[in-house]
Amino acid sequence: MFHFGQRQTLVISIFIMLVTACLLVWRPDYNFFDGGLITAILLTIFIKNDTPTRIMGIACTILVVVIACLPHKNPNLAEVFIEHFFSLILVISSTLLVLFLKSLYRTMQELNQALEKEVEKRTANLELALSHLASSQAELKDALEKEKELSEIKSRFVSMASHEFRTPLSAILSSAALIGKYPASEDQPRREKHVQKIRDSVIHLNELLEDFLSLGRIEEGKIHVHPENISLQNFALETVEEVQGLLKSGQHLHSEVPQELHVWSDKRLLKHIFVNLLTNASKFSPAETRIGWKLWEENGYIHAIVEDEGMGIPEEDKTYLFSSFFRARNVTNIQGTGLGLHIVKRYVDMLHGSISVESELGKGTRILINFPNLQAQ
Template sequence: MNDAALLKAIIENAIDGIITISNRGLIESINPSACNLFGFSPEEVIGKNISMLMPSPDRERHDGYLERYQRTGERRIIGIGREVSGLRKDGTQFPFRLAVSEVILSDRVIYAGFINDLTREKEAEERIRNHAAQLEELVEERTLSLRKTVRALQEAKEEVSLSLEKEKELNQLKSRFVSMASHEFRTPLSSVQLSASLIEKYAVQEDHRNISKHVNKIKNAVGNLTTILNDFLSLERLEAGRVEPTFSNFDLVKLSEEITEEMQLITKQNQNIIYEHTGLTSMVRLDQNLLKNCIINLIANAIKYSGENTFIEFNTEVTSEKYIITVKDNGIGIPAADQKHLFQPFFRAHNTGNIPGTGLGLNIVRRYAGLMHGEVDFESTINKGTKFTISFLIDDEKTNYSYN
């Protein structure tokens, strides 16, 4: 086989496409691989401008490229490994790597183009990109899921911690209750038992003065027990959510005067409750029973924690914006360290000593006031007294009287 036949056989059997063109850009030869790539037969392309195998904008610019190269003539290799797009007979495009070499023959110059199809490579790259995108999306989803799981675990941890804290608080409340109840019930019951025995003794002696004295002790002891039981009942109803306020219009001054008269009966020796009202009207819209409970509780505390020969100031005020109730005493006061715990159930300040009490009253006052959309505040100085204030913002839509 001569050299020409060998060369032809190599070109015809080459895996890559090979096309030769003239110096005017006309196709002179095309091997089978190139025909398969572009979908043309040799007869359809030989003699035609190479631009027919190019999509826009290369189709329109090719002749200009070739002319500029021929004019400068600086290189023997036009391009090595340049990625371009080819135009098939059916109008579709495909990517390939193009290397163009200038071939100088004895009588003319031709250009040989070597075409390496990149379709599968590009498809593989696209699959890799898609797979990478899917992986990124999956990683993002898993990361989001992991964050949600971590957040859920954190919330669960917080809930467990809160539950443990609540359980701890509950155990403390139970301990306080047992301690308080054992003391508060034992003292009046012992007093009742002792007084009953003494009454029996004095009855034989017909000592009416001592009988009356011990009957009063029994009454006081029973009254203390009744207060304790009422506090427990109120707390139980509040905890069960069975307390619903019933709003109605009523005369605050009339109610306050009745409470003052009632509470004056249980004051200590020479203790006096001084009541005053400020405002152009005395009509309010609240739950009368809940408010009465709050005021009685505050005045009872003022009586209990103040000494003999003292004044208890009880004031009410009705403005265009608020209802305000204040109770001020000159008693033992509340230690600064205890003030932040004052409204906790079963809590009693450390300076109360043997003064009876459940530690529930102020908790009930605050919760009753809250049910009526009110707030409870206080000021206190140790050994100088305490001032409690209950305030309610007026809801004009629910108020059917004027202040004129």
């Protein structure tokens, strides 16, 4: 609907009033009701504010009263006065009716706008509630997935613990019992054989406990990175010497490290990472095979490859290799906790590096690691 301003409305009102007055002078029999009523209705419809309407109503009333009191050609003044008096009543009544309808219309518009705003507000609240519901569902789903994963971890732990702890303890118990059956001096070789079994079982138990302790320290946040300047060639020589005694018969560990290569990193974490990977390569490879270990630097990162000629990893198990207590289905007869690669992955993450595995069943495994050389960066 078109709206006029107050000044425009007053100008139009005065103009219409003057025209109406002139018509009354020119044609005394002109019915003021027609012009006044139409004027009031038009002004009431098109005005923007109510103030001009009040002014126009007052002006129309004064005009009708004045005209009603003026002398007319009709000698029956009472009849003229009554006619204009009723015209005045009709004009005022019609104006009030139109104003009421307009006020009602505005009220309905305001209510409609308020309702629309309320609907928008409720819609926004509903969308927010749906968003929170979706978020809660996602959190619940994640919690259920974690609960399921935790349940699987507990199941794998119970299965692993019942086997890995019971086997060396049984070996220690049986060897200790058998030693007592060889009291004679000529039975010394047999006693030494069982003593060696006890030593191996104790070493295995110590490795198991060390894995559990390492995992516990990681989870508690007690392991921190302490960088230092490391000569990787000397580090490789120390690590090879440490692992050499754990290799199977005929296995050969070949390391390839540039002579002047240095890195600024945590030596303790690196030692744990590569000792674990190299012993795994030996453990899951047959005798008389080669184990390769290569280190080099590129673009401020140290890159490493540990590869073997072992049994390989089934394709469907590669996704879970770094999960805790997980062991591939083809290594059930080989001792282990399933924590080694998980701990290695956690240590590599602490060094801000990455680790990946390439393997083909029956043809060996390649583990690739890279981590930043803080000194170069």
